Amino acid sequence: MEQGQGYLERLLKWAAEIGISDSTCCGDSCLGHSLDVSYFPSAGGRGLGAARDLREGELLLKVPKSVLMTKESLLLKDEKLSLSVNDYAHHSLSPTQILAVCLLYEMGKGKISWWHPYLMNLPRSYDILATFGEFEKQALQVDDAIWAAEKATLKAEYEWKEANALMKQLKLKPQLLTFKAWLWASATISSRTLHIPWDAAGCLCPVGDLFNYSAPGEEPSRCESMEHTMHDLVNEDTSGMADVEQLVSDSRRLTDGGFEKDVDAYCFYAKKSYKKGEQVLLSYGTYTNLELLEHYGFLLNENPNDKVYIPLEPEIYSSCSWPKESLFIHQNGKPSFALLSTLRLWATPQNQRRSVGHLVYSGLQLSIQNEMFILRWISKKCTTILKNLSTSFEDDSLLLSAIDKIQNLDAPLELNNVSSTCRDEICAFKANVLQKGERSSMESKERWRLAVEWRLSYKKILVDCISYCDEIVSSLFHQNNSSQK
């Protein structure tokens, strides 16, 4: 921890020297005016907190283009790397593969790398799906998720093999040539790069990559909080007028971060107002929990963008023209607009579908009977999916608390309360990692935990959907009965 603190201090000192700043006025420290590095145990660990009260839309951090780590900036500083990478034989490698090779090459330089203070602060390991072993993949339970994990590992393996010739030409140290090292480099790129217009691989952004994530859609409406801030400022005194103008211009900004050509820097803005000490979050994009796991190695307890796809019969898909991706259940358990419309039409006799098409596409119910039929159908479908999984939602909740209590594998395991299937899973985990060292067994534990957490969030959506459908069916039933009396 102390060593980590030392690395962090070096990073911040170096960052100030190379022009990274969270302040528009000059100073010799990179952070402290708007942001501080802090630890947020329940939302991403190390991250950036507000060093003072921050206003929505305010500029928080500026990172000059010259210090962004990209293929271009790495090649500029190293002739050998530049010659090898520009060799036409490697042109089939993707921009991400090239950046991964460059990153490993830079790591191999150790202390003499210009980026050393930055590289020393990168995580030592990651939990993205591609790093999941067989045990952790199976713990996801749901076929689509297991398949996504298998595909991620296969893709990483394929890309590693393709990049091997270039890595050998660069004479990387043996430990940097391994698949493990490749996974580390690709996970660094996947979970930390930011979009830039001139390189599809994106850039690694010192200090800017310390922002943790919050899902878009979580912040209060921009207009609502703008109104409050404007009201506060105008009521302060007339010196607030300049701030008001600034605020109006800030409010036009739609993103919380991006490369700005006119200042030749990556700029980060507050996407909402923060109180001093609160964690300042960035929205990397709109992701489901499985996608967060795949690209970033974490997931959110309450992810407004999470969704569950339920398998539908071919004739259901063909009864409507909605794209397949739009037929899902929302994180709150409600079926999507397109799923409801599709089922309403499918449940209508074929010869009447044409006449009700306009009602269906406007999202209207067709009749109480039609609505009760499709909601019962969804509820039954969700129940069947849940029954076919080897553990229940309740089992997984208890298993998750049991996993949290595993400190080391020699201590007696907490097997009370958990179901016999989960007990078997705990024993299988122990058997699976017993061969590995203590460090990797704790890494496996974290990945296993993420897999269980993911399947739990998946099941919660189905459980909530069943309650939602059953509640509406019951109210429609009463409505129907009272209208017949």
Ligand SMILES: C[S@@+](CC[C@H](N)C(=O)[O-])C[C@H]1O[C@@H](n2cnc3c(N)ncnc32)[C@H](O)[C@@H]1O
């Ligand atoms: C760009 S980095 C953010 C800084 C990172 N916490 C660090 O210490 O370097 C992205 C990584 O932070 C973690 N992370 C970000 N937001 C998170 C959140 N809301 N919950 C859990 N982990 C999060 C994930 O490991 C993710 O891959």
